[in-house]
Amino acid sequence: MRKGAPNKQFENVTVIDIAEEGKGVGKAEDFVLFIEKAVPGDVVDVEVYRKKKNFGEAKIIGLKQPSEHRTEPFCEHFGTCGGCKWQHMTYEAQLQFKQKAVTDALSRLAKVDISHTLPIVPSPADRYYRNKLEYTFSNKRWLNDGENRTDDPIEMSALGFHIPGRFDKILDINHCYLQADPSNNIRLKIRDYARQLQMSFYDIKAHTGALRNLIIRTSSTGELMVIVVFAYATEDEVSSLMGYVEREFPQITSLLYILNQKKNDTIFDQEVVAWKGPEYIHERMNDIQFRIGPKSFYQTNAIQAQRLYEIARDFAGFKGTELVYDLYTGAGTIANFVAGHVREVIGVEYVPQAIEDAKVNSTINNIGNTKFYAGDMKDVLNADFVSQHGKPDVIITDPPRAGMHADVVERLMEIEAPKIVYVSCNASTQARDLIVLKNKYNVTQIQPVDMFPHTQHVENVVLLELKDLSEFTLPLTEQQPEANTEQLAN
Known part of the structure; x- marks a missing residue:
């Protein structure tokens, strides 16, 4: 839009779909609109605040007719916090549109036959389902409507989540519905005690302050891990806060702290100090126990993670004689989960610490038919690797949201394993890989x-x-196009 020109408004826009980013989709004058907090079925008046070539981003200025799928959000932070953006839609509708997002991506982008699609598996719990949350300390608390800035650093301190689009602003969280007790109590008590001691909260622009992050991990075994990340704290401040947490929450299994003075929040290259207990807790799936450290990757919805791995196992249809490659194995969760059903599992992962966790998880479960290797997937998974370990009967791949590197996809085409089980957290990038x-x-x-x-x-x-390769000739190459919001809107 031209600078200084009034924002375009449209009346009586019917919301017809929901986009991957969680915004409602509508059309006005052949113009596609992505509308914040809109639910399919809503009829709304909107104001466009950002215009692109083929679409615009808009906000609701009047709800003319609410959708049958609309419901009252249960969290006081809804709309300000960047999480749980679909609280205003019934869970049944959420499942319906998630299923549609998958089938749309696979059919429209990859031109895949979606007649084999099964109904989506719902989460048994839609609140308090996460086993890990990460909070940020900040001296730049987000001010809600009607609040005025104060010079009092205590009043401006916050412990919570980043505001979307504002890296330096933190929303102070009163109650979060993502993680079960005692998560909320731990966060609030630590925040209040730090304020009482007048400890400085982190300033992300100036890179100053004593307190930086708080990580809380729970498990189905009842174990509890709390990690306090300090920046420029004194020894007395560290001792005082850690001692308080230990006294106030004796149920904590693993109480740890980290001193991170880097200009990013990652802790993978930082030393972990155990204040109380071991540097790990345990999670359990069926008869398999997983050791979870402060840097370990583990699915944050543990109940659904087990169901996800059961589906991957069942899709593979193991008979007990298979050689399996588990790509992007992380801490070896899938590899160890299926190891009892196959001859051998070879796991590959980029993060060396995760591979060490995977080996430990095999050891503590007396699993002897797994091998794990660390390195960049496109470099590790080469012809020599396959020659050394053998051609796999099944490949399980669970890449990050960006999907697999094009070189890895081509390598899978060369290996020609009879079965590939592709687990994805992003149907659009999964569809891109399926094109090849x-x-x-x-x-x-x-x-x-x-x-x-x-x-x-x-x-x-x-x-x-795998198809019967004698029946056709493979094209030389096919480009993997990027899947984006504009494609899904057209």
């Missing part, structure tokens, strides 16, 4: 799984089975 894989593979089963209620995110498991 479908040249040699048939998609025979599709199973969406809801891991994160009240968000737009959805996991999806796809089974690919």
